[in-house]
Amino acid sequence: MAPEGGVTRAILTCSPYFIDPALNEIRRHHSQITVIQSISPGYSLLDTPGSFEELTRPWRHRLPIYLHHLFPVHVDIPLEAAFDDLKRLKQAIRRIAPSKASVQVRSTVEIETPGVLEKIQRYLAGNHVCHRPEPPTGQIVSVLIAPEQAGQRAYLGVSWAAHNLSPWAGGQIPVTEPVANRAGYKLLEAIATFSIRLKKGDQALDLGAAPGAWTTLLRRRGLKVTAVAPTPLYPWLAFDAGVSYQPMLAQEYLECCRTVFGVIVNDMRLDAQDSARLMVDYAAHLRQDGVAVMTLKLRSRNQQRVMDHAFRILRQAYRIIRVRQLISNRHEVTLFLRHKAAK
Ligand SMILES: C[S@@+](CC[C@H](N)C(=O)[O-])C[C@H]1O[C@@H](n2cnc3c(N)ncnc32)[C@H](O)[C@@H]1O
Numbered sequence: 382m383a384p385e386g387g388v389t390r391a392i393l394t395c396s397p398y399f400i401d402p403a404l405n406e407i408r409r410h411h412s413q414i415t416v417i418q419s420i421s422p423g424y425s426l427l428d429t430p431g432s433f434e435e436l437t438r439p440w441r442h443r444l445p446i447y448l449h450h451l452f453p454v455h456v457d458i459p460l461e462a463a464f465d466d467l468k469r470l471k472q473a474i475r476r477i478a479p480s481k482a483s484v485q486v487r488s489t490v491e492i493e494t495p496g497v498l499e500k501i502q503r504y505l506a507g508n509h510v511c512h513r514p515e516p517p518t519g520q521i522v523s524v525l526i527a528p529e530q531a532g533q534r535a536y537l538g539v540s541w542a543a544h545n546l547s548p549w550a551g552g553q554i555p556v557t558e559p560v561a562n563r564a565g566y567k568l569l570e571a572i573a574t575f576s577i578r579l580k581k582g583d584q585a586l587d588l589g590a591a592p593g594a595w596t597t598l599l600r601r602r603g604l605k606v607t608a609v610a611p612t613p614l615y616p617w618l619a620f621d622a623g624v625s626y627q628p629m630l631a632q633e634y635l636e637c638c639r640t641v642f643g644v645i646v647n648d649m650r651l652d653a654q655d656s657a658r659l660m661v662d663y664a665a666h667l668r669q670d671g672v673a674v675m676t677l678k679l680r681s682r683n684q685q686r687v688m689d690h691a692f693r694i695l696r697q698a699y700r701i702i703r704v705r706q707l708i709s710n711r712h713e714v715t716l717f718l719r720h721k722a723a724k
Contacts, residue, residue, distance in 0.1 A: 388428050388429070388430055389428070389429050389430075389431065389432055389433045389436060389453055390417070390426060390427065390428055390453065390454040391426075391427050391429060391433055391436060391451050391452060391453050391454060391538075392420065392424060392425070392426055392427070392451070392452055392454055392523075392525055392536055392538075393407070393424070393425045393427055393448060393450075393451055394423060394424055394448075394449045394450040394451070394551045394552060395423055395425075395447050395448055395449050395706075396423055396447070396449070396706055396708075396710070396711075397422035397423040398711065398712050399447045399684075399706055400419075400423065400425065402446070402447045402684065402685065403445075403447035403448050404416065404425070406445045406446065406447050406448055407427070407436075407448065410439040411429055411431075411436060413429065413430050414427050414428065414429045414436075415427065415428040415429075420489065420525075420527040420536075421489035421527050421528065424489055424525065424527060426454065426536070433451075433452075433453035433538075433540055433544065434541075434544055436451065437451050437544045437545070437546060440546055441543070441544075444546065444574075444703075444705060445546070446704050446705060446706055446714060447706045448546055449546065449547065449551060449552035449706075449708055450545055450546050450547050450549075450550075450551045450552040451544075451545055451546055452521070452523035452525075452538050452540055452545050453538035453539070453540050454536045454537070454538045455477055455537060455538045455539060456473055456476075456477060456536075456537045456538070457534055457535065457536045457537065458470065458473055458534065458535050458537075459529075459532060459533075459534050460526065460532055460533040460534060460535055461532055462532060462533070466535075467501065467504060467505065470505055470524070470535055470537075471504065471505050471507060473535075473537055474505055474506075474507075474522055474524065474537065475507070477522065477537060477538075477539050478522045478539065479520050479539065481519055481520070482519065482520040482521060482522050482539065483506075483517045483519065483520070483521050483522070483542075484502065484505055484506035484521075484522045484524065485502075485517075485521055485522070485523050485524065485549075485550035486501060486502040486505055486506075486524045486526070486550070487523075487524070487525050487526070487550050487551050488525070488526040488527075489525065489526070489527045489528065490526060490527065490528050490533060505524065516542070516548040516549065517542045517548045517549075518542055518543070518548065519541070519542060520539055520540070520541055520542070521539070521540060521541070521542050521545065521548070522537065522538070522539050523536075523537070523538055523539075523540065523545070523550070524536070524537050551708075552708055553708055554569075554570055554573050554574070554708075556569055556570075558598075558601075560594050560597075560598070561592070561593060561594040561597050561615060562592060562594045563594075563709070564594045564595065564648060565594030565595065565597070565598060566709035567595075567648065567676065567707060567709045567710060567715060568594070568595045568598050568599075568646065568648075568674070569598065569709075570707045570708060570709050570715075571674050571705075571707060571715050571717065574703075574705055574707060574715075575674070575702070575703050575705075575717040577672060577674070577717065579599070579602045579603075579604060579644065580604075580643060581602065581603030581604070582603060582604070582605070583604050583605070583642075583643035583644055584604070584605050584606075584607070584640055584641075584642045584643055584644075585599045585604040585605065585606045585607070585642060585643065585644040585645070585646065586606075586607050586609070586638075586640070586642040586644070586645045586646070586663070586666065587599065587606055587607065587608045587609065587610075587646050587647075587648075588609050588631045588645065588646065588647040588648070588649050588659070588663070589609070589610055589631065589647060589648050589649030589650065589651070590606075590608035590609060590610040590614060590648075591608075591610035591611070591612040591613060591614055592612070592613070592614060592615050593608065593614040593615040593618045595646055595648060596608045596614065596618055596624060597615065597617070597618065599644070599646070600618075600621060600623055600624065604623075604643075604644065605623045605624075605625075606623065606624050606625070607624075607625045607627060607638075607640060607642070608624055608625070608626050608627065609627045609629065609630075609631050609634045610626075610627075610628070611628065611629060611630055613628070614626055631647075631649060631659050631663075632659065635659070635662055635663065638663075638666055640666060641666055641667070641668050642666055642667055642668065642671060643667075643668050643670075643671045643672075644671060644672055644673070644674075645660070645663055645666070645667050645671065645672075645673040645674075645675075646673070646674045646675070647659070647660060647673070647674070647675035647676070648675070648676050650678065651678065652678070653677045653678055653679065653687050653688065653690070653691040654687070654690055654691055654694060656675065656677065656678070656691070657677070657690075657691040657692075657694040657695045658694055660673065660675060660695060660698070660699070660718070661694060661695065661697050661698040661699075664698035664699065664720060664721070667720050668720070669720050669722045669723050669724075670720070670723055671719075671720055671723075672717070672718065672719055673699065673716075673717075673718040673719070673720075674715065674716070674717055674718070675715070675716050675718065676710065676713045676714070676715050676716075677691055677713055677714050677715075677716060678712060678713050679712055679713055679714060680712045688704075688714065695716070695718065696721070697721075698720070698721050699718040699719060699720065699721055700718065700719045700720075700721055700723070701716060701717075701718055702717045702718060702719055703716070703717040704716050704717075705717075
């Protein structure tokens, strides 16, 4: 669909903690974007000269760090909290949806009744696809419902799944696997986002493992895990012969570690530079073809400076393959690393 008057409106989704770096990421390629409105925390309505396809082209083959999702806005309609709303929304979708398009509905308004959004999505999609286990590949009708001063407003637009930065609504990869705690989503999202292939039987080192969602996920994939943490693990891990629990700090375990691992993961709640230094120390215990995943905590105001410093430290021993502020990350980013010595 051609931009009206040469201008495209688009909605950006990113973490509410990282709006400024996300907008900077766009401005680096498109200096003329304007933020029309912050719709909700983490959702911004933008104006950009040129097409939506041009807007997202810089990230077609390499994802940015902070931007989670973008979609064009072709229509927006006020909602009045009446059943008629859904009818009008469905008609609007019908008017813009090409045949075979999938419909993705999101709401920034908290909907407390479980399953209601799915029902709305199914109703609005009509004959269009609204849910599939595989990543959608064709055209998407994105619908975002957000509050405004009086009532709510729905923003709708059509785009190719491949142009939205993520084919999933808002960039949220659907998770069907159970996780023991919220941290578990981070590892699942990292594995999917970085296309990490874990080898059954490999030795993994989990630094800052407690209470143990990451160790549990690694065990489920058939890896043997050395779990290092000063606090206890979940009881089911204590009885698992495939888990070697080291009840100490990562700095202490370094002194007695004799294993070379295929995988190192690090989710330690630690200052970013200290965590990076420890990773460098542990590089001697990573196989040359091994991989590492770590979270970098960015709670301070100088996020960019802290991150750059941590990267400089890590580069002493690793190649930084990817950096992504995952949806399941809060004040942190996740890194995918390979051994510097790897061919
Ligand atoms: C966010 S939690 C990790 C959650 C874990 N990934 C999971 O899946 O359950 C952070 C952990 O890092 C641990 N930690 C902090 N500093 C550490 C250090 N120097 N060495 C080892 N663990 C540390 C904390 O005790 C805490 O258990």
